[in-house]
Amino acid sequence: MSGTPPVLEARGLCKNFPGVRALADVSLELHAGRLLALLGENGAGKSTLMSILAGVTRADVGDVLVAGQSVHFSSTREAREHGVVAIFQELSLAGNLTVAENIFLGREPRTRWGAIDYTAMNANAQVLLERLGVGIPARTVVSALRVSQQQIVEIARALSTEARVLIMDEPTSALAQREIDSLLRLIGELKRAGVAIVYITHKFEELAGIADDVVIMRDGAVVATRPFAELTHAEIVRLMVGREMLPFAVQTNRATGDEALRVEGVSLPHPSRVGDYIVNNVSLQVARGEVVGLFGLVGAGRTELLETIFGVHRKSARGQVWVAGKRIEGHTASAISAGLALAPEDRKHDGLVLGLGARENAGLASTRAWSRCGFLSPREEERRLGPLFEQLRLKVRSPDPAVLNLSGGNQQKVVLAKWLATEPEVLLLDEPTRGIDVMARNEIYALIHMLAGRGLGILLASSELPEVLAVCHRVIVMCEGCCTGEFARGDATAELLMQAALPRTLARQA
């Protein structure tokens, strides 16, 4: 690496959580104006490393040096004072405040009298936002923004602190392509301005053109530190998983079963804008053994469609849903007993109870069914969940670790185990591989096909083109609440899907 002293250096960091060794002797160096891509499977320790550098948690052993000085951050604020800023996947914005108020929270410009100088604050915020190439008005209340826009506000806030070290955890996971492009452009600018960047991602294609160095982690340890130019894609993947890996091979189309799911005329009105629909008159079918993709950009209404099918919005929604020929009426519980299951997009908050254990979570949807005379039966639980955990290759160390302490990939497996335990007919999967690494991703794809092979119907909502193209027998495209296209496996191409997914006005420009 370059001869200049590092801006930030980590030496021999170790961290243990109950039942989990999160970091083992991790060292790395960050240099001004260079971007370090931090890669690794979920659970490899990237997030833990990031939290230590950003002052969220402390290492059990080891040192962090900023500009050669040993530091011990006990809060993100302290890290920020040393110029180290992190942008987490979970956004940390106050929804009730405006964009400008969020950006300058705790550092508001003051007038002579000590009051907040709103004129200056809004103007400064607007300048920052324009630098990011987005047209978000600085006075907008954050809760009115889409998730992708909120992410940009978060980035703007990090930039406003004149950070010397910027750590980004999958910053593009909720962004549309246009927004990704402007973010990558901005990263280039930041590098030229001398900012050292740590970039955590699972999308390798983003790294070309921005990455200088690569650190690859596995099982809490660093397995490779190399210049990006020296590594090929295949090598990176091999280092991440510790062995050569075949790309996921899709099985042939054998979706000829009976109807598993039929949705007719489902609509969900917008909660506040009268006459506007989040889901607009959607009809679709999924056969037994079929994997149907539901592709769309952020805000297309995929999540809301799945939730509506699942009975979450039964008070406001319209339309009919049949599962295996049975009409579903009423709420979520009746949808579940009819054989529906939903693995939600936000698995940490909607899919899991973080304080409970892996087994307790996995049993949550079905405990009542296997309890004996109204009591829990640990033996019966083991009999039902044990094989499922094995099937999912869900490795847990202590008897029942809190899911809080599990990696994202393992958390998703717990969600899947929970639903498989109910023996469903139809699985609704909402971004099932978001934030999940290549290895666990392929495991989940294989699992999806195994389940389809057993006769389940699967509706998979995703905003990732390669995913829907690789995994699905058929793809339905949504845009602004409507179905705008349907493609059989052979006919679906990235271009066609994207064209259908873009709003009409945009599509014409493209």
Place this chain on the structure above:
Amino acid sequence: MKGFSFASIARFQSLLALAVLMLALSLASDHFLTAENGVNILRQISVNLCLSIGLTLVILSGGIDLSVGAVLALAGAVAAGLLKTGIDLPMWNLHLDLTVAGAVMVGVGVGMVAGLVNGLMVTRLLIPSFVATLAMMSVARGLTQLWTGGHPISRLGAAFGFIGTGSFLAIPLPVWIVVVLCGIALVICHRTPFGRHLYAVGGSERAARLTGLNVDSIRVVVYVAGGALSGLAGILVTARLDSAQPNAGLGYELDAIAAVVIGGTSLSGGRGSVAGTALGCLLIGVLSNGLTLLDVSPFWQQIVKGAVIAVAVALDRRNSRQERLS
């Protein structure tokens, strides 16, 4: 069992604190470590424990119940009043006299109705539990005054009094009752689907809903259970004093909350245990008993109790922060 292991650190702390406290008090006072005093402490904490068990369930579900003390007074007063006068049913030209068992059922029933109203206010009217039960507290206090006319209802008979003053194998009856209730609550929390669902609702209401759990009915059930236990506590107090006082249970909700949080149950729900609450009650009971034996003024006792609450929760928070991952 996650419920156990989560609370274990906090409970270990309270156990340690209890042991140290008991050791210190036995050294400081000759009267502390006697069988008689032990029984005395258990009797003193039994009413608070009865309230605290129900409150623990409510708090585990992510709510709070401020009405327990007021419902205690109302249930005791209604049961005592009906026990004395019987029930007139003019339309059928009937007059029913209540048996002791009937009086107990009336008390528990009054508590259940209050709990049901709390539960419905929280789940149907979407009133935050703090506000809903605050309203119930005021209403129950007012109803108690109306019912009693502001005067105690006394001389309820030996059979009824036995519930509060009787003993079995040298242990007072109220102690037996709450110990059994504790056991039942523990089994429900840790060995039944309902208990697990309760932890899930308190841990993440949205995840519980998306898992198909009937969140609203679980919440109503815990408020009803809390109300029933408040009603029973009202019976215990009334029977012990042989009198239903209009101002019975004043401020008891705060003692109950103190016991729950000292026992390591998180006020944000989903974390804690009835076992911890029992320990918390015991800790408070031993503390105030010991301070009384040492002739410490009641004013200082209040100050000490406040400090104990703050320290216990501070320690608990520190532990849970260490447990939390990035």
